[in-house]
Amino acid sequence: MVKHAVEANFDGLVGPTHNYAGLSWGNVASKSNVNAVSNPREAALQGLAKMKRLADRGYVQGILPPHERPHISSLKSLGFSGTDAQVLEQVATTSPSILAAVSSASSMWTANAATVSPSADTSDHRVHFTPANLSAKFHRSIEHTVTGRTLKSIFADEGYFAHHPALPSVSHFGDEGAANHTRLCGHYGEPGVELFVYGQAAFNEQAPAPKKYPARQTLEASQAIARLHGLKDSRVVFAQQNPAAIDAGVFHNDVIAVGNGNTLFYHDMAFLNEEQVLTDIRARLTGAELEAVRVSNADVPLEDAVASYLFNSQLLNTPDGMLLAVPGECREVASVSKYLDKLQAAGGPITAVEVFDVKQSMRNGGGPACLRLRVVLNDDELQAMHRGVLLTDALYERLTTWVEAHYRSELTHDELADPMLLDEVRKALDELTGILGLGSIYDFQM
Ligand code: SUG
Numbered sequence: 225m226v227k228h229a230v231e232a233n234f235d236g237l238v239g240p241t242h243n244y245a246g247l248s249w250g251n252v253a254s255k256s257n258v259n260a261v262s263n264p265r266e267a268a269l270q271g272l273a274k275m276k277r278l279a280d281r282g283y284v285q286g287i288l289p290p291h292e293r294p295h296i297s298s299l300k301s302l303g304f305s306g307t308d309a310q311v312l313e314q315v316a317t318t319s320p321s322i323l324a325a326v327s328s329a330s331s332m333w334t335a336n337a338a339t340v341s342p343s344a345d346t347s348d349h350r351v352h353f354t355p356a357n358l359s360a361k362f363h364r365s366i367e368h369t370v371t372g373r374t375l376k377s378i379f380a381d382e383g384y385f386a387h388h389p390a391l392p393s394v395s396h397f398g399d400e401g402a403a404n405h406t407r408l409c410g411h412y413g414e415p416g417v418e419l420f421v422y423g424q425a426a427f428n429e430q431a432p433a434p435k436k437y438p439a440r441q442t443l444e445a446s447q448a449i450a451r452l453h454g455l456k457d458s459r460v461v462f463a464q465q466n467p468a469a470i471d472a473g474v475f476h477n478d479v480i481a482v483g484n485g486n487t488l489f490y491h492d493m494a495f496l497n498e499e500q501v502l503t504d505i506r507a508r509l510t511g512a513e514l515e516a517v518r519v520s521n522a523d524v525p526l527e528d529a530v531a532s533y534l535f536n537s538q539l540l541n542t543p544d545g546m547l548l549a550v551p552g553e554c555r556e557v558a559s560v561s562k563y564l565d566k567l568q569a570a571g572g573p574i575t576a577v578e579v580f581d582v583k584q585s586m587r588n589g590g591g592p593a594c595l596r597l598r599v600v601l602n603d604d605e606l607q608a609m610h611r612g613v614l615l616t617d618a619l620y621e622r623l624t625t626w627v628e629a630h631y632r633s634e635l636t637h638d639e640l641a642d643p644m645l646l647d648e649v650r651k652a653l654d655e656l657t658g659i660l661g662l663g664s665i666y667d668f669q670m
Pocket of ligand 1: 243244245246247248251254255328330333335336364403475476478479588589590591593594
């Protein structure tokens with residue numbers, strides 16, 4: 225029997241150390257905004273405003289808390305020692321790049337937090353979670369421990385939820401989570417097709433691969449996740465990303481494609497073998513016909529797609545079609561803006577376009593879709609999860625006040641070594657776990 229289910233979106237709350245450190249080779253925005261002065265307060269409020277607008281529209285909206293940064297435990301594991309203030313001073317003097325890496329607020333991009341398979345797809349009919357090892361970038365590879373703790377704290381009932389540790393943290397199993405995973409289905413509660421998009425087959429040196437930028441996700445990692453989650457072969461598609469797209473700055477598949485329900489919205493340069501991908505999905509999808517909304521390079525050149533983050537939009541069901549929630553930059557790039565006008569008039573599955581301002585995150589290469597982790601939950605699972613992280617009007621007010629009390633409105637690299645900043649962060653996060661009712665999830669709380 226098909227159970228009623230919804231797609232809940234868990235957005236990463238931007239952390240108090242949000243800054244522009246140019247940490248992500250292959251991510252054009254991250255590199256081009258290096259050393260810009262950030263505004264953590266504005267970043268967090270922009271994120272909360274997006275969540276609030278979607279919650280007001282009736283979508284189930286959850287929150288994942290930021291991580292402790294600078295991450296002192298990581299620094300100690302690298303041999304920096306003494307009091308926290310001494311650790312910070314040593315690393316700032318001898319290795320400022322390491323300090324920048326352990327200070328990144330990158331856990332905000334929760335599309336990279338984990339891969340999630342809904343219970344309708346898994347062999348034991350539980351919702352499965354695997355935190356992404358994010359092994360391609362040091363600053364992100366330190367996220368999965370706390371991400372795993374947080375997900376376990378929210379989805380604690382083992383009768384409904386299964387948690388796996390991150391895959392081995394080596395390049396062969398590089399895993400970037402839901403950013404390279406799309407689920408297509410009829411109703412959310414029906415078995416769907418899980419599309420895993422990878423950048424490179426790690427164990428085959430002859431296989432096509434990008435030449436300039438790294439492929440962060442491997443085929444072998446995607447296959448491991450599908451096995452761990454107990455997915456049926458007949459419901460899984462593995463597709464290689466077009467290496468030329470990676471070399472043009474498409475470091476995750478969600479920078480060039482987004483799917484929801486029976487609809488796949490994608491750029492014609494997204495996949496190495498587009499026809500095969502569509503054929504494979506069509507052969508596996510039951511309960512609905514695939515709607516492939518293909519954007520040609522003639523309409524939107526790849527570099528405009530990357531600059532605007534058109535495909536890093538959220539694609540959401542509405543009572544009369546689908547809503548594409550796009551970043552503001554889409555209206556600043558002429559080809560994209562023109563395309564969006566055409567799209568709404570085309571009579572296809574996407575019937576509405578709305579703009580969301582997440583500029584602070586965008587400047588690090590994170591659009592609306594990067595900021596959220598999708599978790600399909602049936603009614604029983606929604607009841608069983610910890611509901612203290614679901615956004616209500618009261619929680620929105622509480623979190624806005626919390627941000628205003630604890631966040632700086634300007635942050636430069638020199639300030640990352642300030643022991644006062646670390647104190648501010650810990651005080652804020654300790655209060656936050658109380659607000660969200662999460663218990664102890666941070667190293668400093670243990
Ligand atoms: O991993 N940027 C992130 C952006 C992640 C976007 N996520 C998705 N596409 N789902 C990254 O490249 C930049 C941080 C800095 O440079 O300060 C950064 O980590």
